[in-house]
Amino acid sequence: MLVVFARIGVRRYEVRVHRELATDLLMSPAPGWNDLVPHDLVHLVVEHRFGLRDGIFGQLAAGGNAWTFVPTQEQRTRAWARRVERRNRARGTQIGRSEQLASAVLPVWLRRRGLAPDPAHAAATSTLPEGDLDTRDLELALADLDELSTRWQALAVGGSVEVEWPWPEVGGSRR
Template sequence: MRVTFTRTGERRYAVTAERPVGDRVAADPAPGFHAHVPHDLVHFVVERQLGLREGIYGTLADGGDAGTFRPLDEPYSKKWARRNTRPIGRPDMARSERLAQLVQGAWEVRHAARPTSPGIRAWLDERAAGVDPALVDELVDRLDELAPRWHALRVGGSITLDWPAPAHPGPGRRR
């Protein structure tokens, strides 16, 4: 699956996925704009690096809508929603959200984009409980590769990344 992150405004972005099931979906606007590391880009890094198949991007690759994506090649309808809805709240989704928050916060602390007040440190420590610090460093390093590319984009510019093929190929599959 090809996933494109596009800067659509000064403080807005969209995420488009060209899925192996043959259609395209988008979240526009996508949540959590950040000038250096938008929230959904952090999710992508976390889920890809950890092989989370039931987070946002694994759900999309599996034919779902991840709760926020809409079709680009056909009108949104109840039929489309029934065909593309997958359960939200699976363990991978919760893990992805927790780690995305932790990794984005750690990236901001590394680059002094967020003050390291006792409250911020406690918030990060809470999310880091039970997480290998080396893993966090590895994920922040990956963001360090992508952040300059994202930050340099002008409105209309984009970054396209590849998501691995789903574990269960074929349209209309369910778990």
């Protein structure tokens, strides 16, 4: 599964998901603008590095829509909506964990860059137990954010950053 983060305007981005086993998806515009790194890109990084195969992007890889994405090429039909709703209910068990990790990792990454984290993100880190961030996974996530942020900041409107989901798609159907 290929995930594309595209700048679509000043302080606006979208996320496109290209799947082999299910229809392609789009979230446009996507929420949570940040000049340094899109919010949903932080989710993809923490899900990958902390091994969350059933978070937001894992649910997408299983044929769901994470309740926020819409098809790009397939007309929304009742049958499509029923299939996606079933997949959404059956998958995505780690979405809450993804939110916790994104809210914890982003402030650490910002501080390492000499930037003050948004107070909303800093407050969210208190929901994680002390020592809950594995040091190796955290270091890998921070390195990914460094590299992806550099690529993101270099984009003009119309440009994009592509990231491959590290695990295979499951289930789903191109119907």
